Amino acid sequence: xxxxxxxxxxxxxxxxxxxxxxxxxxxxxxxxxxxxxxxxxxxxxxxxxxxxxxxxxxxxxxxxxxxxxxxxxxxxxxxx
Amino acid sequence: xxxxxxxxxxxxxxxxxxxxxxxxxxxxxxxxxxxxxxxxxxxxxxxxxxxxxxxxxxxxxxxxxxxxxxxxxxxxxxxx
Numbered sequence: 116x117x118x119x120x121x122x123x124x125x126x127x128x129x130x131x132x133x134x135x136x137x138x139x140x141x142x143x144x145x146x147x148x149x150x151x152x153x154x155x156x157x158x159x160x161x162x163x164x165x166x167x168x169x170x171x172x173x174x175x176x177x178x179x180x181x182x183x184x185x186x187x188x189x190x191x192x193x194x195x
Numbered sequence: 196x197x198x199x200x201x202x203x204x205x206x207x208x209x210x211x212x213x214x215x216x217x218x219x220x221x222x223x224x225x226x227x228x229x230x231x232x233x234x235x236x237x238x239x240x241x242x243x244x245x246x247x248x249x250x251x252x253x254x255x256x257x258x259x260x261x262x263x264x265x266x267x268x269x270x271x272x273x274x275x
Contacts, residue, residue: 136236140227156216156243163236
C-alpha cells in the first residue's frame with residue numbers, strides 16, 4: 116500500500132492488476148461487499164486491467180486504524 | 196459532460212450523484228455491461244454517493260466519435 120496525501124488528506128492506495136475490465140469490476144464488487152459489511156467505504160477506480168482501491172476516513176480527513184484493517188482485508192480478499 | 200485533458204489526453208468525464216455507495220456500484224456494473232457489449236471500456240470511479248465515468252480512446256490518446264456515443268449511452272442508462 117502506498118501512503119498518499121492528496122490535498123493534505125492521508126490515504127492508503129493500492130493498484131491491483133487484472134487481466135481485463137471484467138475481472139477488475141468483479142474485484143470492485145467483492146470490495147464493495149466487504150465495505151458494506153464494515154460500513155466503511157473506499158474509493159474504487161475500475162479501468163481495463165486494473166482496480167485502484169483507496170481507503171481513508173472522511174470524518175477525520177485522514178487515516179484511522181480501521182483503514183489499515185480494511186486494507187489488510189482487501190489484500191486477503193484479493194488472495195482468495 | 197466535462198472535457199478534461201489530463202496529461203494532454205482529451206477525455207469526457209461526468210459525475211453521477213447517488214444516495215449511497217451501493218447505488219453508485221450498481222451503476223458501475225450497468226456501465227460495465229454496456230462497455231463489455233461495445234468492447235470499449237471507461238474508467239469508473241465509485242465512491243460513497245457518486246460514480247465518475249470517464250471515456251476516451253486509449254489507442255489514439257484522445258477522443259473518438261465512439262466516446263461521444265458511449266457518453267450518450269451512459270446518460271441513457273442512468274435515465275432508465
